[in-house]
Amino acid sequence: MQRFATGTEAALALRPDHPLYCFRPEVLKEDARQFMALFPGETAYAVKTNGEPMVLKTLVEAGVRIFDVASPGEFAAVREASPDAEMLYMHPVKAQSDIRLALETYGIRVMSLDHEDEIAKVLRIVRAMDLDPASITIFVRLQTKGHAMYELSKKFGAAPGHAVELVQRLDKIGFRVGLCFHVGSQVEEAESYELALKSADWVRNRAGVELVGLDVGGGFPATYGSSPNRKPVHVPPLTELMGQLRDNITEWGFDDMPLVAEPGRVVVARAFSLIVRVLLRKGKRLYINDGIWASLSDSWTGKITLPARFIPDPARKTRKGDAENIVAFRVCGATCDSVDILSRPFWLPETVETGDWIEIGHIGAYSLSLRTRFNGFYPDDFVEVTTPFGDEGAPDGFASLETMAD
Ligand SMILES: Cc1ncc(COP(=O)(O)O)c(C=O)c1O
Numbered sequence: 252m253q254r255f256a257t258g259t260e261a262a263l264a265l266r267p268d269h270p271l272y273c274f275r276p277e278v279l280k281e282d283a284r285q286f287m288a289l290f291p292g293e294t295a296y297a298v299k300t301n302g303e304p305m306v307l308k309t310l311v312e313a314g315v316r317i318f319d320v321a322s323p324g325e326f327a328a329v330r331e332a333s334p335d336a337e338m339l340y341m342h343p344v345k346a347q348s349d350i351r352l353a354l355e356t357y358g359i360r361v362m363s364l365d366h367e368d369e370i371a372k373v374l375r376i377v378r379a380m381d382l383d384p385a386s387i388t389i390f391v392r393l394q395t396k397g398h399a400m401y402e403l404s405k406k407f408g409a410a411p412g413h414a415v416e417l418v419q420r421l422d423k424i425g426f427r428v429g430l431c432f433h434v435g436s437q438v439e440e441a442e443s444y445e446l447a448l449k450s451a452d453w454v455r456n457r458a459g460v461e462l463v464g465l466d467v468g469g470g471f472p473a474t475y476g477s478s479p480n481r482k483p484v485h486v487p488p489l490t491e492l493m494g495q496l497r498d499n500i501t502e503w504g505f506d507d508m509p510l511v512a513e514p515g516r517v518v519v520a521r522a523f524s525l526i527v528r529v530l531l532r533k534g535k536r537l538y539i540n541d542g543i544w545a546s547l548s549d550s551w552t553g554k555i556t557l558p559a560r561f562i563p564d565p566a567r568k569t570r571k572g573d574a575e576n577i578v579a580f581r582v583c584g585a586t587c588d589s590v591d592i593l594s595r596p597f598w599l600p601e602t603v604e605t606g607d608w609i610e611i612g613h614i615g616a617y618s619l620s621l622r623t624r625f626n627g628f629y630p631d632d633f634v635e636v637t638t639p640f641g642d643e644g645a646p647d648g649f650a651s652l653e654t655m656a657d
Pocket residue numbers: 297299300319341342403433435436437468469470471513514515516517616
């Protein structure tokens with residue numbers, strides 16, 4: 252992989268006409284290590300967030316040895332990155348053949364579920380393989396309430412009363428039982444975790460079963476930008492959020508059992524930026540060579556304002572307008588689909604033109620993993636970059652809308 256000090260340097264040297272991902276392995280290691288240092292338990296990286304081999308390999312180098320996986324594709328990717336990494340199969344609804352594969356081929360012994368039919372599926376395979384249920388840990392996933400960019404409890408999680416029944420049933424069969432939750436991705440309030448812990452405590456007390464662990468899921472927020480014309484969303488910094496989470500864990504009496512977290516976004520977001528090219532400027536619209544069916548769907552559905560840096564093409568000798576004047580451009584994606592228009596504008600100098608580049612920062616989470624081949628577009632070019640996106644400043648143009656808190 253070619254290596255550059257900054258994204259700007261890569262853009263000017265390569266003049267990429269297709270989207271170019273800038274991978275920052277040292278940033279990834281730093282963020283993974285920071286999380287592991289702050290969380291008072293085991294860290295299981297959520298592979299769905301970005302399961303690229305370069306990411307998994309770098310995380311292993313950083314000391315991550317547990318991975319949250321959801322499918323056979325993720326089991327194989329983790330095994331490829333590390334022959335002895337532990338995997339937690341935390342998707343609550345699983346294909347029977349995938350459960351068998353997990354237990355038989357990959358030696359996975361930790362799973363989650365939120366329904367009795369799922370217990371029946373797991374038990375069928377456990378009996379067929381003649382395994383002792385006591386060798387398997389099952390986390391019952393609880394429904395939670397809280398504020399996050401992505402609410403996940405609409406789809407998964409048992410209500411507290413139901414969770415009590417599931418815990419008791421699993422215990423009676425002989426499985427080791429724990430509780431887990433996911434407060435939603437990109438949480439907006441630290442209290443979301445406290446509400447979930449309170450609910451977990453209620454279930455523990457009613458169930459009267461000795462729990463073997465608590466998995467607090469993901470949700471830890473990454474740093475993004477904010478729009479100058481909107482009220483800034485207050486995202487608690489990780490140190491603050493983790494301090495509060497640690498206090499809440501003690502307060503609710505979960506500090507005496509093994510804890511796990513499944514962070515995704517907060518670990519990998521900062522590790523990638525994406526250089527896109529303006530294929531066409533039409534008034535206040537920019538048509539770029541990426542979009543919601545490639546790297547930008549998370550920002551579209553989550554209405555996330557990504558930080559962006561303008562990289563003007565030096566080959567263009569004349570420009571109209573005032574480079575100091577930052578204006579909002581509507582951004583249209585590369586495909587012919589008319590919904591492929593970003594939900595948030597890019598704020599850039601009014602001099603931006605066809606042929607210029609924009610480096611979009613903090614794009615490592617839910618970008619590469621959500622790419623489709625729609626319309627035949629599939630960004631897959633990479634370079635390595637050594638300077639963190641936020642450290643480069645705004646050399647020729649302007650960082651739009653950045654509130655790079657850290
Ligand atoms: C079960 C599970 N664990 C972990 C994650 C990672 O969440 P985040 O990226 O918000 O940290 C997700 C995301 O959807 C998930 O579904």
